[in-house]
Amino acid sequence: MARRLSSRRSRHSTGFVNCLANYSVEVQRVAGELLRAMAENLGVRDHSDMTRLAASQAVRMNYYPPCPEAHVDRVLGLSPHSDAVALTLLLQVCPVPGLQINRNAGWVPVMPLPSALVVNVGDVVEVLTNGKYKSVEHRAVDNAREHRMSITAFHSAKFGGTYGPLEEVVGDEEARYRTINVNEYTKLMLSGKLDGKNIIDAMKIN
Numbered sequence: 646m647a648r649r650l651s652s653r654r655s656r657h658s659t660g661f662v663n664c665l666a667n668y669s670v671e672v673q674r675v676a677g678e679l680l681r682a683m684a685e686n687l688g689v690r691d692h693s694d695m696t697r698l699a700a701s702q703a704v705r706m707n708y709y710p711p712c713p714e715a716h717v718d719r720v721l722g723l724s725p726h727s728d729a730v731a732l733t734l735l736l737q738v739c740p741v742p743g744l745q746i747n748r749n750a751g752w753v754p755v756m757p758l759p760s761a762l763v764v765n766v767g768d769v770v771e772v773l774t775n776g777k778y779k780s781v782e783h784r785a786v787d788n789a790r791e792h793r794m795s796i797t798a799f800h801s802a803k804f805g806g807t808y809g810p811l812e813e814v815v816g817d818e819e820a821r822y823r824t825i826n827v828n829e830y831t832k833l834m835l836s837g838k839l840d841g842k843n844i845i846d847a848m849k850i851n
């Protein structure tokens with residue numbers, strides 16, 4: 646009996662692991678394609694200047710239990726922040742709304758659409774494009790009666806290179822952000838807390 650249970654459990658977890666592995670590969674491919682399209686849109690000749698921003702990936706599952714105290718002034722699922730990575734692809738797993746973006750100083754809900762991915766421009770894309778693409782500040786609110794789940798796939802460059810405004814994009818303008826090595830940037834990212842656009846503020850020149 647115990648053996649049957651454990652083999653069933655391992656069959657289940659194999660299914661889960663395979664499913665997650667396939668999902669992460671496909672989503673990483675989509676992130677690369679989106680970055681390629683951005684490069685083209687910005688006139689960046691070597692697309693790899695942008696596509697390298699999807700070379701590494703981290704996947705996180707967010708679970709928000711029902712919260713009777715849910716009220717934006719008292720309890721939040723996730724505090725306002727921009728993603729400090731390059732590009733986030735987010736799947737809202739449940740039909741329960743919760744994600745909101747900051748637009749014109751107000752919070753706008755992003756309603757879940759079945760099978761649709763939400764794409765969040767992250768701080769690293771803002772830096773490389775010298776602010777032509779801006780990272781989006783967002784937050785998650787809890788629901789009083791229903792639980793909610795989201796899966797976020799964060800994309801960044803591999804360690805070893807640098808993050809800084811691309812010369813081709815800056816052109817005759819001034820670079821508005823510092824250039825920093827990826828390892829240093831990652832330390833900065835991991836040492837900070839979720840607090841609005843604090844990382845991009847630290848990257849701004851002046």
Ligand SMILES: O=C(O)CCC(=O)C(=O)O
Nearest residue numbers: 707728743744785795797
């Ligand atoms: O749950 C959500 O919709 C937002 C998740 C999020 O912003 C994050 O994981 O960084």
Ligand SMILES: [Fe+2]
Nearest residue numbers: 726727728783
């Ligand atoms: Fe986020």
